[in-house]
Amino acid sequence: MxxxxxxxxxxxxxxxxxxxxxxxxxxxxxxxxxxxxxxxxxxxxxxxxxxxxxxxxxxxxxxxxxxxxxxxxxxxxxxxxxxxxxxxxxxxxxxxxxxxxxxxxxxxxxxxxxxxxxxxxxxxxxxxxxxxxxxxxxxxxxxxxxxxxxxxxxxxxxxxxxxxxxxxxxxxxxxxxxxxxxxxxxxxxxxxxxxLLTESESAGRFYHVLRYHAAPEHTDFQLANLGRQFWAGSHWLSVGRHQDDNERLQELARVGDYVFDVQGFPSPLALGRPLRDGAWSPETVRDAAALMASYSPKAVRSGGMVGVAVRHRDQVAEVRVHPSRDTALAWSEPGTDGLKEWKIEQSEARSGRAQDAGRE
The missing domain is CATH 3.40.50.620 (HUPs)
Known part of the structure; x- marks a missing residue:
């Protein structure tokens, strides 16, 4: 009772x-x-x-x-x-x-x-x-x-x-x-x-999801809370910091995501989530693989190319990359640059919808 x-x-x-x-x-x-x-x-x-x-x-x-x-x-x-x-x-x-x-x-x-x-x-x-x-x-x-x-x-x-x-x-x-x-x-x-919505660092993570994801779900924001977060335009990459992060990334992975794992060396997992641009190009996949491999110290110390297994839509392929944080896409951690302007745009859009509804 x-x-x-x-x-x-x-x-x-x-x-x-x-x-x-x-x-x-x-x-x-x-x-x-x-x-x-x-x-x-x-x-x-x-x-x-x-x-x-x-x-x-x-x-x-x-x-x-x-x-x-x-x-x-x-x-x-x-x-x-x-x-x-x-x-x-x-x-x-x-x-x-x-x-x-x-x-x-x-x-x-x-x-x-x-x-x-x-x-x-x-x-x-x-x-x-x-x-x-x-x-x-x-x-x-x-x-x-x-x-x-x-x-x-x-x-x-x-x-x-x-x-x-x-x-x-x-x-x-x-x-x-x-x-x-x-x-x-x-x-x-x-x-x-x-x-967390009132804290600058977390707000930056969430703002990027709101800005680039057409229809985010609550699990997208759970993902944004995890590990290291990187964005290159609308390309989104989450890199685990420890085993708990890695396990959670596996749990949150969807069929259309890219899951990266360095082969032959201890490393974090990484998850790439396609948003507006759909499936990633082979160049984007390699770029993300190079960045995530740079967080494997032993892979970096090897001094050469390393293999990264990439799982996407139940298929696994291997790409070979030099671990590097200096990549073509210039991934960066999310911040609040542009947030003020984005909120103004959102406010104007809300006002426009309200006016349209009032005329109906």
Missing amino acids: QMQYDALALFSGGLDSVLAARVVQDQGLRVLGLHFVSPFFGKPDQLEHWSRIYGLELTAVDISERFTRMLLDPPNGYGKLVNPCVDCKIEMLSYAKELLPAYGARFLISGEVVGQRPMSQRRDTLNLIRKRAGVADMLLRPLSARKLDPTPMEESGLVDRSRLLRIGGRGRKEQLELARNVYALPEIPTPGGGC
């Missing part, structure tokens, strides 16, 4: 999400924390630890597919990098709302604080999120509740409004006071939940 709860809480593992759940739980209500997982965020391996030290019931929820669909064209655009923070919260709340019946829960909890983040936690944006997610009558934001209008849960007496908080602004003093002196948390987590 499915355990029954009063509320489902968005739980990132960040401090605000911990406190929001605890504030409601302290009123004698049963709260289940939903820890959303995708290629961009989520640490499901930490749930048991978090549950023990924070005194919360938690469960992991994989949101990879639907989050990826939203990421390709977020209605409210991207933040500083490729982080669609407003639409991210809408997506999570919408999904959490769908899960309410399964747990017998009556309302949702979010750790947002009015004015804490300039993009996603302005008062007008909080109202937008609540409306677009369709949760206006079931969402409680306990940390800022007394700065906001009363919710049906407070008006009905299910939740005691006087025991909720009125935190606002960008400071963390009140949250830290609660963590240390009220709840005596044995570990005080960082403010956020660790989204």
Whole structure:
């Protein structure tokens, strides 16, 4: 029989999400924390630890597919990098709302604080999120509740409004006071939940997938997280750093991919994924093979040509190359150059589609 709860809480593992759940739980209500997982965020391996030290019931929820669909064209655009923070919260709340019946829960909890983040936690944006997610009558934001209008849960007496908080602004003093002196948390987590879309290095990896892949899936972004990443225009090559990477590359390989393996020497595996240009030319395959072979120290020290097995569409061929990082295609690690211009193009395209839809 499915355990029954009063509320489902968005739980990132960040401090605000911990406190929001605890504030409601302290009123004698049963709260289940939903820890959303995708290629961009989520640490499901930490749930048991978090549950023990924070005194919360938690469960992991994989949101990879639907989050990826939203990421390709977020209605409210991207933040500083490729982080669609407003639409991210809408997506999570919408999904959490769908899960309410399964747990017998009556309302949702979010750790947002009015004015804490300039993009996603302005008062007008909080109202937008609540409306677009369709949760206006079931969402409680306990940390800022007394700065906001009363919710049906407070008006009905299910939740005691006087025991909720009125935190606002960008400071963390009140949250830290609660963590240390009220709840005596044995570990005080960082403010956020660790989204890779907000980190420059990871954002560069994801941006290249968004820019060059016509229809990326969540597994493409999992691939972008792995090992060393190289791009030459729309040509994409992932090179493992260690055995775990190599095994994961094998798992993520598709029939149309190219899998490279140096013969006769210990080496990483590499995976080339064709995108806009379809199958790679023989010259591109050799160029990628030379680059990946350069990450085999013993192959490099051999001083001569080495064989690289290339698997593609269930066929295996061998190419012979000089290991080299100075190749004709000039592979480079992905960065954020051009990101600003690309986002402007995406925004203009969204505006154009909205105008077209309005004329229909």
